Amino acid sequence: MFVKSLRNIIRGVVPMVLLLWTTVADADWALNLTEGVTPISHEVYDLHMIVLWIVTIIGILVFGVMAWSVFHHRKSKGAVPAQFHHSTLAEITWTIIPILILVIIAVPATKTLIRMEETGDAEMTLKVTGYQWKWKYDYMDEDLSFFSTLAKASNEARQRNSGIDPASVENYLLEVDKPIVLPTNTKIRILTTANDVIHAWWVPALGWKRDAVPGFINDNWAYIEEPGTYRGQCAELCGKDHGYMPIVLEAVSPEEYRTWIADTKQAQIDALANSDREWAQDELMTHGEEIYGANCAACHMADGKGTGPFPPLDGSALVQGPAAKHIKMVLDGKNLMPAFAGQLSNADIAAAITYERNSWSNATGDVVQPADVKAAR
């Protein structure tokens, strides 16, 4: 009777324990590392599991001995204390055995690490630059580059007491306006650097992260085996919006990648050509509100009132004064404010400035055109 129930318990417990150590399909309550979609991510996952099993078994053994001792060698059970207090044999044994276990772990770890650092013979290069607080991507072989920022829906919901339930936002905090697209089955060299402070670029599905250090370039590679959408986050504290600069990577077949490259470059050319025209005020205001929200509100706040070291724009002398000075400030930056000349197009800057000059209590009535910004560069 006892043996039967014991067998049933084990039949239930063993799968449960095994389940704990496998990747859980439901993302909530997730317990384990992802296996990822690259050969490296799989090796890393396997290494992780090997070491996890080793430490678990050692733990069960060691804590088991300890628990047994705590239960049996107690005064209340009448135990009489022994007086032995050394054993050279024991010391040697429990020094040598751990050394052997460590060597066993070190061998596959060394192989994987060497393979991870073999960045040569890549078929294409993506340069990733960390900014406060967004990523810039340069497709080095394609002369294509763009910024990738937290998606608008997430950005609105994440404001303090926004009243928007994060669960209602799809991929809350893990969605961007412009994802990167990369080809599968291609060795991709990924360079990481930064523009201001140290960031780190991390897509768990690729199996690694690397710091993005200003003034230095780090060298990495990935070979994505499965198409899909992979999400990651900045992984080095980089200021107040460190938690709000995610990464979205869409892996597609090489053919789809080529199409995407061509389409995106064309769209950029079109947008640029289209944007240097004359804009109507309401167009500038609408577009300006978007640009402001994505690039300026982080520091100057959605209500233009600023916070801490970031000055208010609402009622600001600079914003209400001559447009030329206002344009120069946005183009060149100052102290913690980046130089947006390198980040935004003429149309984007013109729109944001027009929006600032005519929002909140500012009513300059001014309209700044892309041509004005272009002239000021």
Next chain:
Amino acid sequence: MGYAAVHDDDHHDHKPTGIGRWLFSTNHKDIGTMYLIFALIMFFIGGAMAMVIRAELFQPGLQFVDPGFFNQMTTVHALIMIFGALMPAGVGLANWMIPMMIGAPDMALPRLNNMSFWILPFAFILLLSTLFMEGGAPAGGWTMYPPLTLQLGDAFPFLIFTIHLLGISSILGAINIIATIFNMRAPGMTFMRLPLFVWTWIITAFLLIAAMPVFAGAVTMMLTDKFFATSFFSAAGGGDPVLFQHLFWFFGHPEVYILILPAFGIVSQILPTFARKPLFGYASMVYATAAIAFLSFFVWAHHMFTVGMPLAGELYFMYATMAIAVPTGVKIFNWIATLWKGSMTFETPMLFALAFIVLFTIGGFTGLMMGITPVDFQYHDTYFIVAHFHYVLVPGAIFGVMAGIYFWLPKWTGHMYNETLGKWHFWLSAISVNVLFFPQHFLGLAGMPRRIPDYSVQFADWNMVSSLGGFVFGLSQLLLVVVVIQCVRGGQKATDQVWEGAHGLEWTLPSPPPFHSFTTPPQVTEATAHS
């Protein structure tokens, strides 16, 4: 013999009175008490910041604080817990116990001892005042990497100044400890008869002297980068932000051993007492501790595996880091061998010490996992790291300190503490600390970075569990305050020996010991030395 000498002192046992007794104290017992009270206050201040953090992380979305303030909380929480709570608590215990354990009348440099303490309240008022400054408190993490830390507002020079003050306090304290132990041991108290707590403090003191100046140097270089146009950490000027990380962690890794070694020593005193059996492998324990300390200087870059080091560096630091597991394991096995075939009772100090062994070891296991460089590329800067270091620091170092407090409170005060309350404090803490930190392993593996005030919805469940554990853990610590205050004010009279299995010079003194003890050094034999 010790008692006779003490009896003589009773009619000289006058203490100074009034506020002067504390401000101008040169007495190791009073200074030890001040360090401990200071540490307890800072523990609650740092703990309050942790409650702010866990409250914000209770649910996805931002409810209570802005992201900038959240970063101030994580930064100052760590600075306070490490430099304001744990280190002063360790020094407080050292001050109280080391002279009594070696048969010395006081520390070698009593006035220096006083200054080492009084620097601390001043330094922390300085640090906490930055919360009210333009730009707020430091918010670049306790690791204060440039260039981010150079973006701080007015708080920046205050941060650097605080660090300098803390470093001076620690270095002077360390010098005092070494001078005391090397020069003032009673006749017959040879090095290999010293209690383990004294040994771990000798080694900790050497670590402090070697490591703190490097930290001082690194933050000074950051100060000159900001104000005096140097470019140590700026690539534009020919420098390298990563240089700071090397310097910081060259200090930072020995620092974590500075945090844990005193707790190792405390556990090595407690287990033999409550198992009624000598410490197993005394010599091994001394050598293993020394080995850990020595190795700790050669592993620093495992805190920065993702920084972009050459492969050779990554491999070397992986092997060196794994190597530290060996002497650490030796210590754990020796502790368990101390228990084996003992005759154990489970008063509160023993409960904390036993929990320490299990829970610190869990932290040690995750530490080994993180030492494997290619896998650390997934763990680094995630909640897996946060879980690791909280396991070794909270149910590790802090439980060790708490074990020491319960162990020695009767000696200090002359009263037994309330054992029932002590056990309640233990069980509530031990259970809630696991609810708080174990799920953080899962969060890190699942992909949650650290130092973020808000997170993607899939991380919500474990975050809520962790926060609940945090609230219970935080509240439970109030029990410690109750226990301590009650015990100071009264309770069942404690004997000299206090605990049936206690051995060592400190247990030959009355409880409480006279203001000046061992004014005549005792003669120590093998039999009367350590446990």
